[in-house]
Amino acid sequence: MTDAAYNFAYLDEQTKRMIRRAILKGVAIPGYQVPFASREMPMPYGWGTGGVQVTAACLTPADTLKVIDQGADDTTNAVSIRRFFQRTAGVAATERTAEASVIQTRHRIPETPLTEGQILVYQVPIPEPLRFLEPRETETRRMHALEDYGLMHVKLYEDIARNGAISTAYAYPVKVEGRYVMDPSPVPKFDNPKLESPAIQLFGAGREQRIYAIPPYTRVVSLDFEDHPFEASKADHACDLCGAEESYLDEVITDDAGGRIFVCSDTDFCAGRRAGGHRGALAAEDVA
């Protein structure tokens, strides 16, 4: 039930208009970071305030919302954001990727392929892919304006020179529609191929006050070299609960004696497979 003490979806209308205008400019210029006047939210920076503001600007009462944190629907961050919108917007909530019309995510893209009509909202900590190479905003802005991305290639090259391979494993930089280099938020590079999607993808960075977007069917290329092509890697293992070999895995420590299991990071995907009768190596027989 909506808490009548709040406006629909918490934010006031003027704030939503400002965010909506930023989202539209972001969609019109794929990969470009649009500055916006991020508001104080009733949760601290770092807990998804950017994503929450984008979600609030997008929600309608007819929406079904799913919120994930590292692939899981049942972690503190996901549960509190989901309850926040159930209370302030009165929207339906789900854990099923296929049933959701708006999905807010922290650091994962669901395994189940997204479809037209769905919106994926990313929580972004540092939107600027060049920030760790060049701390000055004035300089990184100029580098984007001039399409001067040599520094990023030097960084990836130094990875290869030191480690023999590109060691960047998450927040792996991409080039959007051949123009802007973009940080896909700290998703594992395993998820990078899923950035080309029929769904609308919106990125919100609250503390850094930036919104950006990837429209559907937009070309998204992970940066690489001809002799060191991009590789979407994952743990070389199958899920111990559902047996999936194609999903991204979390390594979970199970005891003090070095015991560990690998399980799907996407809890909905894993539960769906187990409900469908799939069993991994360590799945108890009675797990339904």
Next chain:
Amino acid sequence: MRTEALTGGFADAPVEAAQVFRATLEALARPGRIATVGGAEAPAPVSGAAAVLLLTLCDHETPLFLAPGHDGPEVRDWVSFHTGAPLVGREEATFALGHWPALAPLGAYRIGTPDYPDRSVSLIVEMEALAARGARLTGPGIETEAFLSLPETEAFRRNNARFPLGWDCFFTCGQSLAALPRSTRVEEA
């Protein structure tokens, strides 16, 4: 102020504006798709779709240019009462409303700067008809190709050629809404 300026707004602004924004987002993210929007009514000649776009996106932070044909005391009063948007010339506008010939010269509008390409105008183009045929569209948001009855192709081709600078367009006709971002490549069909 005439009292008719006070009517025609959203009955339930938070919900209706949210629904119009979602339709607008889908239209801009999928160029060539035509959405149906409604819920508000502005004085003639402003279409229903243009009226809800103004209510959803404009406020005191967004200078608005009313092109000849749309600029008149009734429309000015309505826009001022419902949105509070300052009415300005082409050069300062973040939104502009009018028929395609009346919006010209297009060179007068803001197209953003290399550092801030988002600081550009959004044109709300009132159309006599809006249909998924005519100019061929490709680019972000379009799986293979799409078609839209644009008023011309040359201006849109030139606008795309200077990407990431440029303006973005919404097309309105009655309750129908379509959009064309600067990222879309436009060809004669």
